[in-house]
Amino acid sequence: MLKKIEFSTEKNGVTDLTSQIRQAVEESGIDRGICVVFITHTTAGVTIISFWDKLGFEDVQDELRRLIPTKVDFKHQHDTPEDAAGHVKSAIVGSSLSIIVEQSKPLLGHSQGVYFLEFDGPRNRECYIKILEG
Amino acid sequence: MERQKHDSEMRRQIKQAPSLLKSLYSDLEPKARYALTTPEIYGIKRIIITGCGDNHGAALTTGRVFEILTGCVTEVMHPLELAYYFPSWKAGTGPKETLVIAMSNSGKTPRVVEAANRLHSFGAMILAVTGNTLSPLAQASDKVLHIDFPKLNPAPGTTTYGAMLMACYLLAVRIGEVRLKYTMDTAGMYRNELLRLLEETEQSFEQWDETAFSIAREYKDTVLGEMIGSGLDYGSAYYSSAKLYEAAGIPGIVTNSEEWFHIHCFSKLINSTVTAIFNHCGNEAESRSLELTERMKHMKKEFIYIGNGQCRHATYSFYMPDTSFGFLSPFIQWVPAALIASYLAAIREEPYHRGFQGIWKEDEDTPSSWNSKIKGTEEKMHC
Numbered sequence: 001m002l003k004k005i006e007f008s009t010e011k012n013g014v015t016d017l018t019s020q021i022r023q024a025v026e027e028s029g030i031d032r033g034i035c036v037v038f039i040t041h042t043t044a045g046v047t048i049i050s051f052w053d054k055l056g057f058e059d060v061q062d063e064l065r066r067l068i069p070t071k072v073d074f075k076h077q078h079d080t081p082e083d084a085a086g087h088v089k090s091a092i093v094g095s096s097l098s099i100i101v102e103q104s105k106p107l108l109g110h111s112q113g114v115y116f117l118e119f120d121g122p123r124n125r126e127c128y129i130k131i132l133e134g
Numbered sequence: 135m136e137r138q139k140h141d142s143e144m145r146r147q148i149k150q151a152p153s154l155l156k157s158l159y160s161d162l163e164p165k166a167r168y169a170l171t172t173p174e175i176y177g178i179k180r181i182i183i184t185g186c187g188d189n190h191g192a193a194l195t196t197g198r199v200f201e202i203l204t205g206c207v208t209e210v211m212h213p214l215e216l217a218y219y220f221p222s223w224k225a226g227t228g229p230k231e232t233l234v235i236a237m238s239n240s241g242k243t244p245r246v247v248e249a250a251n252r253l254h255s256f257g258a259m260i261l262a263v264t265g266n267t268l269s270p271l272a273q274a275s276d277k278v279l280h281i282d283f284p285k286l287n288p289a290p291g292t293t294t295y296g297a298m299l300m301a302c303y304l305l306a307v308r309i310g311e312v313r314l315k316y317t318m319d320t321a322g323m324y325r326n327e328l329l330r331l332l333e334e335t336e337q338s339f340e341q342w343d344e345t346a347f348s349i350a351r352e353y354k355d356t357v358l359g360e361m362i363g364s365g366l367d368y369g370s371a372y373y374s375s376a377k378l379y380e381a382a383g384i385p386g387i388v389t390n391s392e393e394w395f396h397i398h399c400f401s402k403l404i405n406s407t408v409t410a411i412f413n414h415c416g417n418e419a420e421s422r423s424l425e426l427t428e429r430m431k432h433m434k435k436e437f438i439y440i441g442n443g444q445c446r447h448a449t450y451s452f453y454m455p456d457t458s459f460g461f462l463s464p465f466i467q468w469v470p471a472a473l474i475a476s477y478l479a480a481i482r483e484e485p486y487h488r489g490f491q492g493i494w495k496e497d498e499d500t501p502s503s504w505n506s507k508i509k510g511t512e513e514k515m516h517c
Contacts, residue, residue, distance in 0.1 A: 011317075070314075072176045080312050081172055123319060 043086030045093025051113035086119035140480035166304035185237030195369025196302035203310035216249035225256035241269020334455035350477030359386030363412035374471030414463035
């Protein structure tokens with residue numbers, strides 16, 4: 001089963017995908033397997049973050065910006081400096097996740113949520129969820 | 135039938151301009167994208183935009199666009215001002231913090247070359263927008279944005295004007311995009327809108343052409359053109375006045391809606407003047423343009439309206455395509471005015487530039503727009 005989620009982001013925003021992933025797994029009717037979460041963008045990332053304190057999302061984005069600041073001398077100048085930084089952040093964070101499915105639920109820890117990290121924005125974005133039995 | 139009889143090279147070029155500009159776009163957009171590096175774009179503190187004749191009109195039209203999109207202080211300056219009166223301290227103290235966008239199709243316009251030389255000596259970065267990469271202007275510049283114009287038959291400039299506007303719009307959109315004034319998606323929307331406006335122009339052409347011919351027939355004996363525009367619309371008025379001179383030999387004054395009340399409304403040539411008001415929806419001084427139309431109605435003065443709103447007092451109206459981005463409106467406003475000039479020329483049997491005959495003959499012994507001594511050299515600049 002393949003499910004597509006579409007959503008809009010804010011500039012450097014963080015979007016929670018957890019509930020939609022849980023719902024997709026449930027709708028698949030698959031008891032045991034793997035859930036692959038994949039985004040089709042090069043200036044965004046998908047990752048797992050603790051959801052208890054929302055300021056933690058800002059910390060993640062702040063630290064990524066500290067490591068990869070938006071600077072004017074990126075070699076990639078086809079688009080904007082922010083776009084060039086976004087490509088590097090996206091490469092580091094990654095564009096997919098694999099989550100174990102057990103008892104028709106994604107096997108996430110009690111603090112774990114799946115989040116889409118926007119490194120550009122505001123943009124219209126999409127995410128694919130594929131659930132494989134096994 | 136009668137309209138067809140008054141076809142001309144100028145009119146044919148206006149008609150093909152939208153499709154030619156669409157084909158130029160795919161070449162020009164990447165060139166504008168790479169004309170300046172990201173560090174250069176971030177180093178700009180002020181922009182000066184300059185050109186002679188039609189290109190002065192293009193500068194007047196797009197000067198504010200640069201300011202709106204890039205957030206940089208932008209000045210529209212005539213090359214004569216830059217070449218003779220501009221003090222070095224106004225170019226700033228840092229290298230290349232002033233960007234001069236110098237427009238000349240041939241790249242040989244003497245004052246523009248002079249202005250580029252002078253500002254370059256003051257440490258400004260010169261970006262030539264030209265159809266000639268080997269020209270003196272290109273050589274005097276740090277960067278060249280080459281517009282690959284096709285060879286056209288001699289006629290007053292129309293497509294070249296549209297191409298200069300397009301080049302400037304693309305540069306402004308690019309600088310604003312890189313400076314993160316808006317998102318890449320928004321920049322893409324601005325670029326696509328330029329193409330959409332050209333398509334809409336193609337669709338409206340027949341109707342505009344018919345109206346332009348009716349106006350030219352009615353005003354065939356006119357002695358004066360009065361072109362009125364404010365803010366972003368002033369450049370269209372300037373260009374339209376230039377076409378009346380060039381194509382039809384009719385003097386054309388250019389003014390804004392405020393000055394008209396102070397000076398031009400005292401003219402006794404009420405209806406022997408061809409008067410056009412340019413106003414796009416969202417023009418910040420639109421209220422004054424509305425007052426202007428009220429006053430003209432009171433004076434029983436006929437006028438032409440060129441814009442994307444409604445003007446109930448106008449004798450003739452050219453409705454421009456609507457756009458969500460008002461600053462893009464002037465991109466195509468020049469088309470109806472150029473059509474009127476082309477039909478006036480045809481009906482009055484006026485040859486382009488008076489046929490360069492008699493007192494209008496231009497040779498190497500006659501000072502002209504192209505024949506002028508370049509300051510600092512003993513050489514004359516010749517096209």
